[in-house]
Amino acid sequence: MSRLLEGCSLYGCVEQVPAGFAALAASLRYQATALGLEHRPSQGDPLAHGLEFTFHHPDLSPIDGMIHGWPDGSAHGVTEHTVQAACGLMSVHGRASGKAQGLGLDYVSTLSASLALQGALAAALGQLRGGRFAQVSSSLGAAGVLGIGQYLAGATAADEAERLLPGATCSKNRPPFVSADGVYFELETLDAEPWRRFWAAVGIDAEQAGQGWKAFLLRYAKAVAPMPAVFRQTLARLSMARIRALCALNGMAVCPLRSLAERAADEDLPGQLKQGPWAFDCGAADGRELPPLRAGELPLSGLTVIESCRRIQGPLAGHLLAMLGAEVVRIELPGGDPLRAMPPCVDGVSVRFDALNRLKQVRELDIKSAAGREELYERVRDADVFLHNWAPGKAAELALDRADLVRINPGLVYAYAGGWGHDRSGEPLPGTDFVVQAWSGVGAQIGQASGTPGGSLFTVLDVMGGVVAAQGVTAALVHRALSGQAVRVDSSLLGAANVLCAPSLQDADVIPDSLLKGVYPTQSGLLAIDCQTPAQLEQLSQVLAVDAQTSPQRLDALLDSALSSQTAATWEQLLDAAAIPACVVVEDLSQLAQDSRLKPCLSLNAYTSVNAHWSFR
Missing domain, CATH: 3.40.50.10540 (Crotonobetainyl-coa:carnitine coa-transferase; domain 1)
Incomplete structure (x- = not known):
């Protein structure tokens, strides 16, 4: 071809x-x-x-x-x-x-x-x-x-x-679900009727099914799906075979999660x-x-x-x-x-x-x-x-x-x-x-x-x-x-x-993983740090006065302690001066436009909109 x-x-x-x-x-x-x-x-x-x-x-x-x-x-x-x-x-x-x-x-x-x-x-x-x-x-x-x-x-x-911040909804009571035999899976339908029939078949009443449907629809718009805990608990008592059969009977789609392998x-x-x-x-x-x-x-x-x-x-x-x-x-x-x-x-x-x-x-x-x-x-x-x-x-x-x-x-x-x-x-x-x-x-x-x-x-x-x-x-x-x-x-x-x-x-062009990468709490705000080279990791050790060669668990504790002395914004400036990749984690999207680096791609009108991605000459 x-x-x-x-x-x-x-x-x-x-x-x-x-x-x-x-x-x-x-x-x-x-x-x-x-x-x-x-x-x-x-x-x-x-x-x-x-x-x-x-x-x-x-x-x-x-x-x-x-x-x-x-x-x-x-x-x-x-x-x-x-x-x-x-x-x-x-x-x-x-x-x-x-x-x-x-x-x-x-x-x-x-x-x-x-x-x-x-x-x-x-x-x-x-x-x-x-x-x-x-x-x-x-x-x-x-x-x-x-x-x-x-x-x-x-x-x-x-x-x-x-105002939907990280952790706004429970990370357990949301799709995907898990069956009694430990299979994680997604459910899908674009129609409320198969949804109602399926949940009725597993013992969820119509009122709860309606609450779940409203939460289920929020995925596409708001990136949340705050479903009642009873949905997760009910499915966790059923085998994957039973769930598949009920989905087939009631017009729901079911897809187990597959690994990259x-x-x-x-x-x-x-x-x-x-x-x-x-x-x-x-x-x-x-x-x-x-x-x-x-x-x-x-x-x-x-x-x-x-x-x-x-x-x-x-x-x-x-x-x-x-x-x-x-x-x-x-x-x-x-x-x-x-x-x-x-x-x-x-x-x-x-x-x-x-x-x-x-x-x-x-x-x-x-x-x-x-x-x-x-x-x-x-x-x-x-x-x-x-x-x-x-x-x-x-x-x-x-x-x-x-x-x-x-x-x-x-x-x-x-x-x-x-x-x-x-x-x-x-x-x-x-x-x-x-x-x-x-x-x-x-x-x-x-x-x-x-x-x-x-x-x-x-x-x-x-x-x-x-x-x-x-x-x-x-x-x-x-x-x-x-x-x-x-x-x-x-x-x-x-x-x-x-x-x-x-x-x-x-299995080609795989990018080497970072030597240290994470999101860390500070005196105020979260800080993302990403040391990709030995030189950056060594610089971080010196700036924060921590031993970067210790165990991962011990290092996380040392970093949490060291970073607690300053705000995330202050640490971003200090680490940037030391050529260490670090950024404040923006948790409230309404604050994005305050970042001078991002202002060229944003317009402030009745809402903050994203400008054209390209600049031509």
Whole structure:
């Protein structure tokens, strides 16, 4: 199978990078290779405080990509661990996991690699349309903030702001559950009726089932699921076989948590890892030329995206394309998306919904009706991209599959952002974030790092899935501009999980673990410390006057005692001066905008919103 962007290459100092950028460099190489870019090491000196690369194609001028640590261009104290602390990701994950803590995945680094490549591809598309795009800049910190954008909106709404701090809900009375024979598992349904029937079958009354349903739904919006303890206690008395049987009888889905080792044994995994988180299918050339850019326009300006998506993954993909200048027309059912009304609201619109959709036009259409489909066909006729995340088989049922739409617009980029991917449409499990976390091994990996039974209630894969979906669409637009060929691009939550865990699953490019990494209490506030080199560990020993060579348990006690003498903010300054990566853990998201390093990527309006990730020159 040929790669989409063969003929393109990536030069870069990604073998010798600052310690905090090693995971980012590894993911950048992996994703670039999956797209078909040939990696060529640069002969120049690596950046002292970041990572740089250059995108090449024979028809283009070189495009320089620069990834800084923080949005303000600095890189002090930057590692995966410290960025998760400073950007609020530890706080959101900690709402239901018991305390502020890291995900145990190189999450921000992987997000940042995807976004940086998307920015370079967008710049290439801009050049092909006559624009002048020689450089694109991004940062790890901006990627981290983008990841928690909807939670930040909820925490900073002008009215009814949510104050959900780490440990806000019990880390035991939440999914995943455990059976009597010790199997941890996720339950899933998108409908209240199977939920009610299942819990009635296990002995939970209707009132309690209703309370549990409301708590269960909060996972996607608030990263908590404060369920009554009786749910956990009841399931813990039943065998896994009995739970499976009751789920089958009542229309519930159940998915035991699998480890990364179990995932690595899947026969189809090597092929999935090789192709990356996308599947591309190129069609015939249609000869359509892209409209030229005017001076000062963004690289996707003048292009039209028709988006019909719900929840997070698909809307985030459309949001990123809008941030690059595309005109995104969002198709909603008559009456609008129900999530528009979810509080907290500003001017009658949910701030969480607005955080992912504020840059789009909206057209309400009943696409199940002949008249609605006819209007959609007319809109697709002149569009560049059609993006949806409907359930498998729904597009064909509505006569809105790729084959239907390319008859109208042969040059269309047709994009599907699903749960399991186009090739796994027969997967019996629903393709939702928490089920895919459980099945892919991501949930077990997070649980192991967090000391919890399973994954995060932060929408880890929905966010990553939205980013890789937008990245795939941008790559498809570049291919179309170079070859004239239309492209179908499939991405999925499973593909997002694969790219997150690729180093571990391939047993290659595994990043050496930190010598000391943790979150520590201080006189006031929590401090994340991440010593990645012997020199940093030695410096820490001297600054805190502790013996870093003692046992881990003894060292934690020594650090707790030493750090109790100053505030987290003071220690961050002192350790930064000693070149030791450390950051205050942001527990209250409403305080993010006070961090001068993050201000360039935030706007303060009716809620705090996240600005476009990229800066072009």
